[in-house]
Amino acid sequence: MKIPTLQRLLMLVISLSLGVWVWHLLASFLRLPAFILPGPTLVWQRFLQTLLSGQLIRHASVTLLEVVAGLLVGGLSATILGYLLSKSPTFENLISPYLVASQSIPIVAIAPLLVIWFGPGIFSKVLICSLTVFFPVLINTVVGLREVPQDLRNLMRSLQATPIQTFRKLEVPAALPIFLGGLRVGATLSVIGAVVGELVGSDRGLGFLINVARGQYDTALVFVALFTLMMMAIALYGLVLLIESRLLAWQSWRQK
Amino acid sequence: MTFSPEPTVSVKNLEVVFSDASGVVHALRDVSFTLPHNSFTTLIGVSGSGKSTLLRVLAGLVEPTKGEVQFNKRQPRVGLVFQKPNLMPWRRVIENISLPLELENIPKEEIRARAQELIELVGLEGFEQAYPRDLSGGMAQRVAIARSLMQDPDLLLLDEPFGALDALMRERMGDELLKIWHARRKTVLMVTHSIAEAIYLSDKVLVLSPRPGQIILELTVDLPRPRTPEVRYLPAFGDLVHELRDCLSEENNPSNLTGKPFPYKQEC
Numbered sequence: 001m002k003i004p005t006l007q008r009l010l011m012l013v014i015s016l017s018l019g020v021w022v023w024h025l026l027a028s029f030l031r032l033p034a035f036i037l038p039g040p041t042l043v044w045q046r047f048l049q050t051l052l053s054g055q056l057i058r059h060a061s062v063t064l065l066e067v068v069a070g071l072l073v074g075g076l077s078a079t080i081l082g083y084l085l086s087k088s089p090t091f092e093n094l095i096s097p098y099l100v101a102s103q104s105i106p107i108v109a110i111a112p113l114l115v116i117w118f119g120p121g122i123f124s125k126v127l128i129c130s131l132t133v134f135f136p137v138l139i140n141t142v143v144g145l146r147e148v149p150q151d152l153r154n155l156m157r158s159l160q161a162t163p164i165q166t167f168r169k170l171e172v173p174a175a176l177p178i179f180l181g182g183l184r185v186g187a188t189l190s191v192i193g194a195v196v197g198e199l200v201g202s203d204r205g206l207g208f209l210i211n212v213a214r215g216q217y218d219t220a221l222v223f224v225a226l227f228t229l230m231m232m233a234i235a236l237y238g239l240v241l242l243i244e245s246r247l248l249a250w251q252s253w254r255q256k
Numbered sequence: 257m258t259f260s261p262e263p264t265v266s267v268k269n270l271e272v273v274f275s276d277a278s279g280v281v282h283a284l285r286d287v288s289f290t291l292p293h294n295s296f297t298t299l300i301g302v303s304g305s306g307k308s309t310l311l312r313v314l315a316g317l318v319e320p321t322k323g324e325v326q327f328n329k330r331q332p333r334v335g336l337v338f339q340k341p342n343l344m345p346w347r348r349v350i351e352n353i354s355l356p357l358e359l360e361n362i363p364k365e366e367i368r369a370r371a372q373e374l375i376e377l378v379g380l381e382g383f384e385q386a387y388p389r390d391l392s393g394g395m396a397q398r399v400a401i402a403r404s405l406m407q408d409p410d411l412l413l414l415d416e417p418f419g420a421l422d423a424l425m426r427e428r429m430g431d432e433l434l435k436i437w438h439a440r441r442k443t444v445l446m447v448t449h450s451i452a453e454a455i456y457l458s459d460k461v462l463v464l465s466p467r468p469g470q471i472i473l474e475l476t477v478d479l480p481r482p483r484t485p486e487v488r489y490l491p492a493f494g495d496l497v498h499e500l501r502d503c504l505s506e507e508n509n510p511s512n513l514t515g516k517p518f519p520y521k522q523e524c
Contacts, residue, residue: 151342158315158336159407161359169355173346250346250387 038220046220047227055209060228062204066122066194067232070129075186078134079179082141099138107132108196115201125197125205132193133186140182144175177251180244187236191229262328263290264411264443265314270323272309282468283309287323289462289471291411294441298454299462302504306469307447311336311413314445332411335404335442339416341396343388349399350375350384356406374402377436394425401433405440414446418453426450427485430457434483451504455496456483463503473503 020040027039034042050056085092111128118124148171156166198207206225213221270287273280283306291297299307312318314325315336343352353371375384378398388396397417404412417433418426430453437444448454454461455477463473477496479487487493 149342151338151340152344154317155336155338155342157317158334159356159359165359169358170344173344176346248346250389 035217035219038223042220043223043227046218047224050221050224056224056228059204059206059209059225060232062122063191063194063198063206063229064232066125066129066197066205067190067236069122069126070193071133071183071187071190071236073126074130074133074190075137075183077130078137078182079141082138083145085138086142086145099135102131103135107193111196111200115197120201120203122204125194125202128197129190129193132189136185136189137179137182140178140185141175144178144182145171147178148174177244177248180240180247184237184240184244187240188233191233191236195229263292264294264328264332265291265445266326267314268324268326270310270313270325271321272306272313272318273321284313284320285468285470287464287469287471289474291443291445292459293328294443295459296437296444296457297446297460297462298458299445299447299464300449300451300454300500300504301464301469302466303449305464305466307464308415310464310469311415311445311447314411315413327410329410333407333409335407335409335412337397337400337404337412337414337417339419341388341391341393341400343396343399343403345388347388348384349380349386349388349391352388352399353402353406356403370406371402374405377405377439378402379432393421394429397421397429398432401436405436405442408440410443412442412444414444416447416449419449426453431485433457438482451497451500452488455479455493455500456488461500463500473500475500 024040027037030037038046047056081095085095107128110131114124114127118127152170152174153166156170161169194205195207195210198205199211202208206229209225210222213219213225267290268288270284272284273282275281287310299310301307309318313320315334344355347355350368350371353374354367357367357370372384375381378401380395380398380402383391383395388399391399397420401417414433418429421429434457446457448457458477461473461475461477462471463475464470465472475496479490479492479496
């Protein structure tokens, strides 16, 4: 079933306005103080205020930088390691205990340690983002490469393709759908990683802004930071989706 | 039908043994035959008789345990068509056909021209830009055949290429294949399950016994060419079907008599 784009857009607008309206009703009927539940008008005012003062952009750009850098570093290293793992079972047996062990520790729990070791600056946040991105991308790289049909591998062998040709013409395009699925999950996880790092200890970023606003009972500002984070995660997710639809045009039956 | 004296492939005393965790599997034993230049040979046998293994050895995908495979030239090109079309779903029809030559240093325009020529040969004009998901089973298999011809192979190996098609489509594809074969003479070895198909298409039928696979019959098919559907109604066709069916029937299956593989070669 395919709904026209205009109609879908209209539905989105209706659904969002309904949500804001319910929020407004809740805030005004329950007569809650603004530091518990600020109404949409207050949050909008606070948003314009922080936007015009440059405060929002300053903090958001720091977080965005951490998120994107983490995505690149974590994604790239996971892809390379994933490729090596899928090629060599020996290597996999050697490495996998560490991978499993590292994943059994929640990132939230080691974030303080990383901040102690690498300081409250951007570097420790990029590291936390990379770690959150790493695992889903790694797993999907390995699975994607394993799913390459054996018959197609045999075809390449019978055509006497070199390993590089097999990589470029078979493994990359065949593993791409699953790999990009991992990257999509990684993109949203990276935002979580950055905020966790900033909440633990930092002097910049949206996580820092939330911490400061909370200390001042400026709940409207907390909402502003939260919505900004949400937008960031959605934009990144959409970006990966866009890349997917470009690279995987042959899969357009998926959308049908 | 006469052929040039030197066969394209000579297989001598071929033996293939696989060993894995569950033990040793004797796939092929003492298999010898030749494939005359530009001849059409089919390989027939019950499931598990090592037909595919034999094809894989010829394609260079499996190393023989013993014996040898001799081509009439160094570095022969082998085209391979599998039971499934095995197309790359992310490539359009023409890109799938182009693949074998993309692996060599050949100018793009030349690859395109040759692919286009083959698309016409297999009757897929108008589908150049289609993706495999939009093709029927028969069309996909035509693409696979065109792809296998792209490198102008010395030997064309077909592993039950029409096994996944319905009976009518299968006969049509057989005629199609013969047409292609007449247009581009190749040495062909094709695996099939169908007795009628084997006789209809080939100059020679090789019958492989159940594991360990040995050739128990080499049947020369002396029917006139080009073959037309009427060939099927010739008395000679019926006789050949009869002979082949007898050879493949249970009574002649040595492993059924003793319960274990026969230690020596049983001819039909």
